[in-house]
Amino acid sequence: MKRITAWLAFFAGVFCVLGVQAADKDGPNIIRSYTDWVAPADQQAYESGIKAYNKCLGAHGFKYAWVALNRETGNVYAYSYVSDPLSWADFDAMREAGKACDTSFRQNVNPHLKGESSGFMKRETAMSHMPKGASLGEGYFSVVLFTLKPGHEMYKSFGDTVKKLAAAADKSNWPGRWQMMRVIASGSDAPDYVMVDPSKDWADFGTHINPTFWKMVSNVYGDAEAQALRKSLDASLKHVSSHVDHYNAGLTYRPGK
Template structure:
């Protein structure tokens, strides 16, 4: 991601790298840098205008960094999430000359309107995720904080459920990410479910456990469901909408 704008906003990546306790059977997926901005009360319009000004400057200087800015629809306060893909860790060594030319705009027009910001790095999970790129503008994100003792079971269950769905000619439901950095309140994984619009959320679809029971039997459903629930310490979710005016999702 463009660390120049993040650092000019005074944000420091200060997470603890989590040990990967899950067997790696798939090639490593790309990384995603995620920065959550909590905006000062009453400053949302100024924050957005500051991002617009920075974006215009960046594009005028032929910047090629891409990002999505999502606005959280529920929860306390005004929260935006900046998400940017990275092929690997080496991208963090790069400098962005186009971003340097717009530093003053970030400092003067964006930073004053941010109450706090936290940054983390996640990794896309191949094999268990949808294969096509995310193009929808509404997402529901579910976060999973793993149980200290049984947490290792979660991905085992997810992979088994994915295999059952695959054998039933059903596609993967969403996009899984593992958190590689985190603070004490960070999740271990999150799942992104895309929707073309809010009306799509009204469509009742067959539940995951219904699919498992239909294709693998009730005993297998009970076994996997019990293991999954015991692997999770806490879970929560929010809906986010893409703010296109302050995003730059394609080159």
């Protein structure tokens, strides 16, 4: 199938952050995310509470967008909310701007939560393959979570390897795409990296890409180098998991709408 997870399949059988970097020269690059867990019986009330909270934000002129995602596989009673890429200073301003609706969230959403987690991610352009002008869209998203083995060498090896894989995809104009993000200050259970691979629908999700990912890498670097990159990637990983999310327009907040 089309999914980038196909190039991860070889690990199936067989974020230790080293410091926060400044935003890239191409602009704000930090994303904040929240994930909420609700009980099945509370799902309708929870969604109504989020809509009430979003209505409060709009009434107070809140200018920061939050994209809502439903979990389609795995725990389907999980919801994620992802900010636009921003600067670190923007999150200070966001916090102040949102205070007017804190009471709305506590009253309308908190009673229906089983739990909530939050963290930050930094977009890693050199580790991603996103053709110029391409976006992640508003369909389905395969979300792959990478936890690395401990140590600086594993962290560096993973980064260097994925950069070479992304460079091969860029050079060959490979039709697949993915966005890699490094996880920052997100708790002991958080992965080290998150990769997002978009699809417009389930049919697109299941479509094979020609050439396959590793065939493309072999075409660019040769078979021996492609195999070496596979081994390097495998050696750096402690755990990999994935799930699918779906864009939720009804719970998404966009300023002025």
